[in-house]
Amino acid sequence: NVLGVHDSQELSTLSRGLGANWMVTPSIPKQGETTFECRIPNSLVGLVIGRGGENIKRIAAELGVRIQIAKEAEPQDISPPQEPPMRRIALTGSERGIDRARNEIEDILRSKPGASLNGSAESI
Numbered sequence: 001n002v003l004g005v006h007d008s009q010e011l012s013t014l015s016r017g018l019g020a021n022w023m024v025t026p027s028i029p030k031q032g033e034t035t036f037e038c039r040i041p042n043s044l045v046g047l048v049i050g051r052g053g054e055n056i057k058r059i060a061a062e063l064g065v066r067i068q069i070a071k072e073a074e075p076q077d078i079s080p081p082q083e084p085p086m087r088r089i090a091l092t093g094s095e096r097g098i099d100r101a102r103n104e105i106e107d108i109l110r111s112k113p114g115a116s117l118n119g120s121a122e123s124i
Contacts, residue, residue: 022088023088024037024070024089026066026068026090029092032094034098035092036098037088037091038088038091040105040109041085042073042087044112047109047111047112048069048109049069059101059105063097063100063101063104064094065092065097065098066092066093067089067092069089072087073086073087074086
């Protein structure tokens with residue numbers, strides 16, 4: 001699994017006093033929806049978004065999932081030193097839609113030859 005994720009309490013504690021552009025504000029879930037937050041290497045965000053947003057727009061339209069991406073990478077003091085700068089992503093929708101969106105994003109990330117991917121995945 002290539003989407004890296006951390007415990008929300010750990011990150012919210014670390015975020016106090018820092019600029020908020022690295023944080024992601026998920027859509028408010030409607031009834032029957034949930035939100036999944038994860039992290040991907042900052043260097044691969046453009047690949048996930050796609051030219052003119054085509055990948056994100058396609059995933060959102062096909063799977064009925066709302067996708068938000070943080071404006072900036074997390075501060076380096078939050079990530080382990082051996083980890084590349086990471087960017088947060090929030091997926092909001094049905095559990096099935098989120099699972100399928102996660103798979104689509106992971107497929108996009110795996111398509112980059114030689115990409116350095118984070119190997120862990122659990123929700124923030």
